[in-house]
Amino acid sequence: MFALADCNNFYASCERVFAPQLEGKPIVILSNNDGCVIARSNEAKALGVPMGTPFFKIKDMIQHHKIHVFSSNYRLYGDLSNRVMMILADMAPEQEVYSIDECFFDMRHMKNASQRLDLAQNMIDRVKQWTGLPLSIGIGPTKTLAKLANFLVKNKRSPRPSLCDWQALENPLIVMENIPVEEVWGVGCRAGPHLRRLGIGTVRELCEADPKRIRRAFSVVMERVVMELQGISCLPLEIIQPARQQIMVSRSFGVRISKKDALISALTAFCTRASEKLREKHLYAQALCVFVSANRFAEKNKAFSKSVVVPLDEATQDTRKIIHHALQTLNTLYIDGVQYQKAGVLLMDLYDKPLQRFDLFNSPSSGCTRSTTLMKTIDQLNHTFGAHTVYFASERLNSQWRSRRSHTSPSYTTSWEELLRIYAR
DNA sequence: TCTGGGGTCCTAGGACCC
DNA sequence: TCTGGGGTCCTAGGACCC
Numbered sequence: 466m467f468a469l470a471d472c473n474n475f476y477a478s479c480e481r482v483f484a485p486q487l488e489g490k491p492i493v494i495l496s497n498n499d500g501c502v503i504a505r506s507n508e509a510k511a512l513g514v515p516m517g518t519p520f521f522k523i524k525d526m527i528q529h530h531k532i533h534v535f536s537s538n539y540r541l542y543g544d545l546s547n548r549v550m551m552i553l554a555d556m557a558p559e560q561e562v563y564s565i566d567e568c569f570f571d572m573r574h575m576k577n578a579s580q581r582l583d584l585a586q587n588m589i590d591r592v593k594q595w596t597g598l599p600l601s602i603g604i605g606p607t608k609t610l611a612k613l614a615n616f617l618v619k620n621k622r623s624p625r626p627s628l629c630d631w632q633a634l635e636n637p638l639i640v641m642e643n644i645p646v647e648e649v650w651g652v653g654c655r656a657g658p659h660l661r662r663l664g665i666g667t668v669r670e671l672c673e674a675d676p677k678r679i680r681r682a683f684s685v686v687m688e689r690v691v692m693e694l695q696g697i698s699c700l701p702l703e704i705i706q707p708a709r710q711q712i713m714v715s716r717s718f719g720v721r722i723s724k725k726d727a728l729i730s731a732l733t734a735f736c737t738r739a740s741e742k743l744r745e746k747h748l749y750a751q752a753l754c755v756f757v758s759a760n761r762f763a764e765k766n767k768a769f770s771k772s773v774v775v776p777l778d779e780a781t782q783d784t785r786k787i788i789h790h791a792l793q794t795l796n797t798l799y800i801d802g803v804q805y806q807k808a809g810v811l812l813m814d815l816y817d818k819p820l821q822r823f824d825l826f827n828s829p830s831s832g833c834t835r836s837t838t839l840m841k842t843i844d845q846l847n848h849t850f851g852a853h854t855v856y857f858a859s860e861r862l863n864s865q866w867r868s869r870r871s872h873t874s875p876s877y878t879t880s881w882e883e884l885l886r887i888y889a890r
Numbered sequence: 891t892c893t894g895g896g897g898t899c900c901t902a903g904g905a906c907c908c
Numbered sequence: 909t910c911t912g913g914g915g916t917c918c919t920a921g922g923a924c925c926c
């Protein structure tokens with residue numbers, strides 16, 4: 466048995482924890498650069514704000530319905546997510562953190578359904594009391610069915626308000642009959658229409674399909690989805706996070722930029738952050754990819770995108786080396802006159818130990834330890850005295866590219882300056 | 891005018907080996 | 909006229925997730 470715990474409308478709920486006057490009011494959260502709607506409160510969903518819409522297309526609607534708008538505040542959401550995950554980890558032995566607002570648990574050890582329901586209810590109550598965040602829990606014999614149980618909770622089709630045990634449903638086939646196939650975990654926007662063309666439109670129809678036929682028409686992934694719906698567990702709990710395979714940092718720019726120094730500045734910032742992530746995870750990169758693009762929504766002949774992969778002769782986690790290679794690459798990518806909209810850096814071929822190829826005739830240089838010490842010192846300074854206490858100078862050449870964030874809430878839980886203030890009269 | 895960021899896995903096809 | 913069989917590894921592109 467698996468349980469899936471999921472925070473309701475996570476980003477919107479995080480904002481509400483520190484702005485309780487917004488309880489019951491419609492809220493939307495925007496992506497970086499205030500581009501698209503990426504989270505909505507129930508009230509905003511009810512008003513018909515679609516997920517993923519560009520903000521500029523719904524500005525009138527926002528004003529008309531007095532919808533509250535927030536730029537995304539990942540420091541706040543990340544911190545609250547950690548708190549929720551820690552609370553839950555304390556209550557159940559085996560936890561897989563699946564995303565910023567979701568985690569799976571192993572519930573095999575729970576003898577009966579009432580024990581499972583009690584534990585789940587305790588989790589919901591404790592998270593609400595300790596963090597102020599609302600949680601839903603779905604329980605099922607496979608991860609996919611636990612997800613589906615969670616869907617029932619979110620859509621108020623569960624017998625209980627915040628949790629649902631698939632095993633306790635009186636007639637699961639009838640329930641499946643009334644859920645469109647697109648709601649299944651693993652069926653995306655491409656497979657949905659394809660399944661419908663094959664005469665499979667509901668979860669029940671997918672559950673009753675022949676797995677081998679589905680495998681031929683799709684792939685082993687969809688075959689597993691069918692089996693999971695049938696109650697055959699194919700996706701185990703992943704308690705130990707598998708090692709990262711790549712680390713990416715990229716941003717859309719606040720305005721279109723055409724000057725090379727703005728791109729240099731942006732890439733320096735991206736490389737700095739990517740290298741920090743590398744060191745946080747104790748990894749070394751053996752290759753990197755640099756990419757730049759112009760407006761991707763332009764007509765085909767105007768849309769422009771270019772990327773270059775650079776293999777490194779030595780795996781590294783040294784920000785200087787990564788910046789050096791990225792900026793060298795920029796010389797071959799940059800075209801005068803292009804209006805750039807986005808750029809990024811991707812670190813690839815990650816290893817948990819440096820792959821060192823020493824010179825056959827010389828002893829290992831001391832460069833390695835010097836580099837480690839320098840990076841550690843920089844990280845410590847920035848950790849102790851705040852981000853950007855020390856940085857690489859080329860980051861400040863031109864800050865034209867910085868993203869728009871016009872509706873940001875304070876970092877209530879991660880910055881002394883931005884703590885919530887309460888006044889007494 | 892304006893459209894996010896960061897990941898994973900699978901498959902097909904090409905290159906190469908004996 | 910007629911051109912094998914059985915592998916591995918790598919990469920690009922597609923699909924999916926939150």
